[in-house]
Amino acid sequence: GQSLEQPSEVTAVEGAIVQINCTYQTSGFYGLSWYQQHDGGAPTFLSYNALDGLEETGRFSSFLSRSDSYGYLLLQELQMKDSASYFCAVREEDSSASKIIFGSGTRLSIRP
């Protein structure tokens, strides 16, 4: 079956670095995405990894290891506005269809 595992909650201090891990078990894996969602808002796209390695976008980086079915989101120089839920999502695709499966989310709380 399909499953994604990520920690339910993480707490960090403003200015610090935090890593949110995601392991997945799917068929037809095509890529791993990360989304941010503030309370009451819709998810917003952060990053996408199709190949092994690290993708960096400003303060946020995302890593993928396809052989380990594992990825992580790294947030640096944490700011209070980074307090939100973060979802990893796997894209599955075959010749006829495409599906995105989301994890249950990691709630990140930032302390001053």
Place this chain on the structure above:
Amino acid sequence: DTGVSQDPRHKITKRGQNVTFRCDPISEHNRLYWYRQTLGQGPEFLTYFQNEAQLEKSRLLSDRFSAERPKGSFSTLEIQRTEQGDSAMYLCASSPPNEQFFGPGTRLTVL
């Protein structure tokens, strides 16, 4: 604002009634997804369109749910004979291959 709009933003209905939601995606995106999200959970895939063709439908989607995208542009999601368990946020996402642009969602409350 991602450029994806959904209407209505909030819907309160009584159990047993039918409801219909609309999603207007970004015009140049040919992929459109519907999700359902409940508190503390990630978006749950419901169905997917490529242009006007519905290519994938979740096994979780009972026969009370139907979705259309008649001209490959806007899409509608209808829930018939609503149940209290249908109360959730219904999200639409417009998509090029590797990124999803979510609309603000329609929050459904079934009394």
